[in-house]
Amino acid sequence: NNLDTLYRQVIMDHYKNPRNRGSLDEGSLTIDMNNPTCGDRIQIHLQVEDGKVEDAKFEGEGCSISLSSASMMTQAIKGQSVENALKMSKYFSEMMMGEESELEDIDLGDIEALQGVAKFPARIKCATLAWKAMEKGIDEQEK
Ligand code: FES
Ligand code: FES
Numbered sequence: 001n002n003l004d005t006l007y008r009q010v011i012m013d014h015y016k017n018p019r020n021r022g023s024l025d026e027g028s029l030t031i032d033m034n035n036p037t038c039g040d041r042i043q044i045h046l047q048v049e050d051g052k053v054e055d056a057k058f059e060g061e062g063c064s065i066s067l068s069s070a071s072m073m074t075q076a077i078k079g080q081s082v083e084n085a086l087k088m089s090k091y092f093s094e095m096m097m098g099e100e101s102e103l104e105d106i107d108l109g110d111i112e113a114l115q116g117v118a119k120f121p122a123r124i125k126c127a128t129l130a131w132k133a134m135e136k137g138i139d140e141q142e143k
Contacts, residue, residue, distance in 0.1 A: 010113035014068035019075045020057045028055070029141055033133040035066065035125050042070055044133040048141055053077045053085050058130060065123050069114055070130035076109035082138055089131045096124045 023030075024045040034041040042060030046053060056074040060067075073092075077085040084106050092111055094101040098118040117127045 004116060007113040007116060010110050011064065011068045014071040014110065014113075015064040018058075018067060018071040020071065020078070021059065022057045023059060024055055024057055029137040031133040031137040031140075033129060033136065035062070035129050037122070037125055038063070040066060040126075040129075042066060042129055042133065044070070044074070044130060044137060046134065046137045046141075048082060048138065051082050053080050053082060056134070062129070063123075063126055065114070065117060065126040066129050069111075069127045072110045072113070073130040073134060076107070076111050077134065080106070085134065086138065089135050092131050093128060096128055 023043075024047055028045050028047040031044045031046070032041065033044070040060070040062035042058055042062055045057040045059070047055040056078045058070040058074055060070075062070075076088055080088070087103060088106060088108065088111065091101055091103045091108070095112070095115050096118050114127050117123050
């Protein structure tokens with residue numbers, strides 16, 4: 001249907017014109033994570049200050065789903081509180097389980113464009129890779 005077509009266009013746009021591709025200065029967090037099912041690997045870079053995600057970037061190689069997801073994820077969490085970034089991550093993983101959850105008052109950016117991936121279990125790891133890396137980085141920083 002039309003929504004699927006629109007979502008597919010959004011995914012391809014992030015894949016072809018990735019937002020926030022690159023690295024950050026020293027002193028930022030870098031999380032390297034691979035998808036064991038295919039061996040693809042991405043790095044997420046985060047600059048977190050005073051409970052806020054000041055900047056987020058990504059590098060690495062992967063399929064269109066993993067890279068577009070990393071692009072959408074960095075765009076969505078940039079400028080958000082750490083708390084909101086984690087809420088978005090929870091929302092995203094629930095979306096991948098096909099659950100409809102609610103998240104009010106947070107701008108989700110384009111992340112909902114990937115909801116169709118829930119229908120393809122083999123691709124879910126591709127879509128959640130960047131989010132898992134982001135969560136790991138925040139977790140490590142808080143220790
Ligand atoms: Fe098979 Fe990503 S692991 S498509
Ligand atoms: Fe490797 Fe999607 S096939 S991350």
